[in-house]
Each structure stands twice: as C-alpha cells, then as structure tokens.
C-alpha cells in the first residue's frame with residue numbers, strides 16, 4: 001500500500017477506504033446543502049475533479065484495484081465484474097459492453113427497473129464511461145436512441161471512445177450538468193441514472209429538468225444512494241464521502257417531496273437493504289450504513305393519453 005500523509009497528494013494505491021476518490025485539495029468541502037450558485041458550483045467542481053481523476057486513472061491503468069466500490073474504480077475487468085454482479089448485472093450484461101465501459105461506479109442496475117422497449121429514447125444522467133447507456137442501447141435497438149450526459153470532460157471522452165470501440169451507433173454522449181440538461185423538452189421516454197443524483201448540490205433542479213426532458217407518460221428509473229437518517233455534519237462536510245456518493249445523500253421523504261414538486265406521479269422509492277453489504281465497504285470503519293442505503297427510484301410524468309382519458 002502506498003499512501004501519502006499530504007492530503008493534497010492523492011494516494012495512488014490504497015487497501016482501505018479505497019472506494020471514495022480522494023478530495024482534490026486540502027480545502028474543506030463546500031457545504032453539501034449549498035444553496036448559493038457559487039457554493040453549488042464549488043461542490044460540482046469538487047465532484048468533477050474527483051471523477052476526472054477516476055477517468056484518467058482508469059485510462060492510464062492506474063486504478064486502485066480495490067474490489068469494493070461504486071466510487072473508486074479499477075482497471076481490472078475481473079474486479080469490476082465482481083463489483084457489478086453484486087449490483088445486479090448479469091454476466092451477459094457485462095459481456096455485451098465494450099471493455100472499459102464498466103468502471104464499477106454504480107450502486108444498482110437501472111435497466112432492471114426501466115422495462116425499456118424497442119424504439120424508445122433514453123437519457124442517462126451522469127453516464128460515466130457509458131456502461132448503462134450501452135446496455136440500454138441494446139434494449140431500445142436500432143430504432144431507439146440513448147443520450148448519456150456527464151459534466152466531466154474526461155468521462156465523456158472515455159464514453160465516446162467506448163461507443164466507437166463497441167460500434168454503438170444509437171448512443172451519443174453530451175457534456176453537461178444534470179441540473180441543466182443539454183436535451184430538448186419532451187425528448188425522452190425514459191430517464192435513467194445510476195449513483196449520480198446524490199452527488200448534485202441541487203437535486204430539486206435535477207428532478208425539474210428530468211421532468212422537462214421526458215415526454216408525457218415518460219418514466220424515471222434510477223438507482224441511487226439515499227439517506228435513511230440525518231447524516232452527522234462531519235459526514236456531510238467530508239469531501240471524500242461527498243464524492244463517494246454518500247455525504248450528500250438526501251432523506252427519502254425529502255426526495256419524494258422534490259419529485260412531487262417537479263410534477264412526478266406514481267413515485268416509488270425502495271431502499272435495498274442488501275446494498276448495505278457493499279456500501280459498508282465504500283468507507284470502512286465509518287458506520288455509513290447507519291445513514292445511507294442504495295435504493296431504486298421510480299416515477300412517471302403524468303399526461304399521457306390512455307384511450308381518451310388522462311392517466
């Protein structure tokens with residue numbers, strides 16, 4: 001194991017707490033419940049730097065090699081297979097995507113709840129290396145399309161290279177923030193996301209924009225980390241826990257209220273207790289599973305016409 005005592009120099013190899021990207025500098029984390037635009041942007045920048053580091057390390061084959069995490073990464077395909085099968089992906093799923101697309105960064109399998117149909121248009125919030133986009137692309141087929149959005153340029157480059165490698169003509173990746181999606185109104189049949197919304201400093205705006213890009217009757221199918229109890233302030237302020245998909249998690253009731261305010265109906269948020277087994281490994285010794293758990297989050301944008309009546 002090689003680590004540095006200087007917190008500004010990232011450890012390149014760790015055997016413990018390896019599952020959260022190191023904070024990018026010594027500055028304290030911006031408040032996770034940041035409300036001013038500049039504080040929100042500071043938080044986004046911190047998350048962006050952490051995932052740029054993850055993308056570059058993965059490209060350079062310098063990843064941690066740890067077999068535990070959503071938010072750390074490994075360039076070892078066998079380790080990522082182990083992580084992803086724990087999250088609910090099948091070995092057939094893993095074999096169907098270009099090598100390097102599965103970075104072991106998720107906390108569930110949104111495709112499993114999305115019930116995608118041929119011809120549908122899918123938008124993936126925080127697409128990372130494109131893993132879930134490629135799986136969705138196979139389900140919607142040549143008549144459908146998938147748009148992956150990510151705010152980290154290194155991730156978008158990686159995802160685009162993966163699309164070329166796997167000859168995915170019905171997938172495109174756009175650089176942008178999930179709070180301000182670079183997608184036209186009423187485009188998507190389905191919005192998916194895997195372990196990203198908890199990273200946003202303005203989740204209410206994420207749900208508003210997801211609602212905007214969905215067609216009437218369109219659906220949300222999300223895997224994410226949610227809070228089951230108020231996190232202690234020290235955890236909320238911990239840059240590594242924030243970038244590691246835990247520190248900024250919202251309470252289930254708060255998420256539901258945000259989704260309702262955005263206009264969603266048929267909201268269903270289901271915590272997955274079994275996820276505590278892998279979440280505990282993301283921050284060993286921190287008792288994080290007393291506060292957070294992975295969940296599936298589903299909802300529908302009302303307004304589709306069902307045989308002449310509104311539904």
Ligand SMILES: C[S@@+](CC[C@H](N)C(=O)[O-])C[C@H]1O[C@@H](n2cnc3c(N)ncnc32)[C@H](O)[C@@H]1O
Pocket residue numbers: 044047048051052070071103104105106107125126127128129130131132149150151152155176177178179193194195196199200201245
């Ligand atoms: C934990 S990774 C998940 C990646 C991918 N969904 C997966 O499961 O492999 C989080 C990703 O979301 C992106 N991200 C985080 N916050 C974002 C935001 N506010 N807007 C757009 N992308 C964001 C990061 O750049 C990173 O690629």
